[in-house]
Amino acid sequence: MDKQELQDPALTNLIISREDQVTPKVLNAMAQTDDARLREIMASLVRHIHAFIRETRPTEKEFETGLQWITRLGQSTNESHNETVLAADVLGISTLIDLINNDGMQGETMSALLGPFYRGESPVCKLGETIARSVTRGAEFFIKGRVTGLDGKPVEGATLDIWQASPDGLYENQDPDQDDFNLRGVQLTGADGCYEFHSVRPKGYPVPTFGPAGELLKAQNRIPMRPAHVHFIVSAPGHKTLITQIFTDDEQSMAMDVVFGAKRQICGELVEHTKPHADYPKAQVPFYTCEYDFVLKPGTPTFPVPPITGKTKAAHNG
Ligand code: BEZ
């Protein structure tokens, strides 16, 4: 429909006198938006928010509290912590957007949340190198596999960007005791499409709870835990970029994921080795291995804007 037709002169000239006039008046005022998608999104947003307000009928005090909560999301965000991403995650918004845009129906690997801890620009690791750049206690962990297309053929020149929390449950950007870029690395596949990283076994960890998202979790009596996982961004020319996480935890922990990010399709099989193994001659027992192949679908590579860019200078958990 032409945007001019969406404007109603009667509404344009109306001076509001009743509650039921507000929504049509606002929709009419926004009907001149040039960008059709912005017009559609904002009209729907106003219809739904106004309906929510009519349903819950917030008091002025509650409205003020809500606005302050949103303000504090921004105020709590800095170069090493992103509270707005965290809030979208604990409300299930990020997972809903993820599933709408990535249904995995062509046989490609399922995606998962980027989360608030992706920094970008990680150092390059050669095949088999460790991403533990400072002394990181914890059992040794080896993860390897292949990147293929939907046809099963290896993808040469795929980039894997990998990051994980330490066994203390902190990403290096949250923890002054870890070296810059600890447990982060980038690897490029060769002609066989293979990748192989050495690391420490990931553990489940609590999301940061010092800010407004944490206050909400507390008020809702929710457990702020994420199941153990490793993050990957797998990209290659001619393929849609895959943002995902491989989970190495039990069913209960996955079902209880505070950000609703765990999916059955991206559950990796963690193998415990209690005896030395010829393929891992230097590994100290017990150690853990996981083999996981990534399947990319055709498309144009795109790259997320990192939610954070640096490392915290002070000791706090976010
Ligand atoms: C993460 O996996 O890094 C994460 C995702 C969502 C919220 C908090 C952390």
Ligand code: FE
């Ligand atoms: Fe994570």
